[in-house]
Amino acid sequence: MVHLTQSDSCNISGVIPTDHPSDLAVEYPIVEIFHSVQGEGYHAGIPHVFIRFGTCNLRCEWCDTDFLTFETKNTIDILGEVLKFDCKRVIFTGGEPMLHDLWPLHRLLKARGYNLSVETNGTIPVPEGLIDWVCVSPKDQMYPNVRLEQRRGDELKCVYVGQDLSMYEELQQGFKHIFLQPCYMETESVEWNGKNFAETESIVKQNPSWRLSLQTHKWMGVD
Numbered sequence: 001m002v003h004l005t006q007s008d009s010c011n012i013s014g015v016i017p018t019d020h021p022s023d024l025a026v027e028y029p030i031v032e033i034f035h036s037v038q039g040e041g042y043h044a045g046i047p048h049v050f051i052r053f054g055t056c057n058l059r060c061e062w063c064d065t066d067f068l069t070f071e072t073k074n075t076i077d078i079l080g081e082v083l084k085f086d087c088k089r090v091i092f093t094g095g096e097p098m099l100h101d102l103w104p105l106h107r108l109l110k111a112r113g114y115n116l117s118v119e120t121n122g123t124i125p126v127p128e129g130l131i132d133w134v135c136v137s138p139k140d141q142m143y144p145n146v147r148l149e150q151r152r153g154d155e156l157k158c159v160y161v162g163q164d165l166s167m168y169e170e171l172q173q174g175f176k177h178i179f180l181q182p183c184y185m186e187t188e189s190v191e192w193n194g195k196n197f198a199e200t201e202s203i204v205k206q207n208p209s210w211r212l213s214l215q216t217h218k219w220m221g222v223d
């Protein structure tokens with residue numbers, strides 16, 4: 001890991017003169033930062049740097065992220081890790097990234113030419129101008145009492161657990177790309193997951209305004 005300090009700002013290219021000092025001291029709960037190929041949704045197949053934040057305001061049964069195990073890192077350390085990779089696309093994911101004030105990271109990364117995406121459960125609004133690509137993965141099929149606040153964006157990605165897709169009719173209008181994804185559970189058998197895949201494929205054939213999204217990174221055994 002590359003550790004930069006504010007005192008290094010004159011001679012290390014990671015920190016630039018336009019960086020605001022208060023942005024460099026902000027801390028976030030970070031599960032992991034890694035470079036991988038996006039495995040699902042509209043940007044599947046495109047390399048990104050993933051910043052996985054700790055904590056979430058929901059508890060989905062299929063969640064595969066240990067979002068309660070994290071380190072507190074400041075933006076200088078986060079920036080140092082991101083800069084190690086030859087990749088100008090960053091995805092904020094989680095946990096639920098919108099639980100945190102992402103503006104300091106936004107300013108530091110945009111100043112270096114990064115394209116920013118977020119994957120959010122949509123329960124917290126995404127401020128205008130914060131993110132270049134907003135992907136909302138609503139969980140209201142599991143939590144009917146949780147209000148979806150972010151109802152517009154670039155990509156709507158729903159995990160299919162047998163819900164009636166008519167529940168998304170109004171919501172679809174706010175998004176450019178609409179994906180349905182089989183529920184994949186690592187703890188279940190190949191047959192169990194295969195059945196979910198077949199059901200989701202069948203639903204997409206009957207509802208062609210939806211596109212099938214597969215978590216190809218899971219099948220490949222990568223992050």
Ligand code: SF4
Nearest residue numbers: 056058059060063095
């Ligand atoms: S909203 Fe996402 S991160 Fe939070 S529990 Fe559900 S799947 Fe996990």
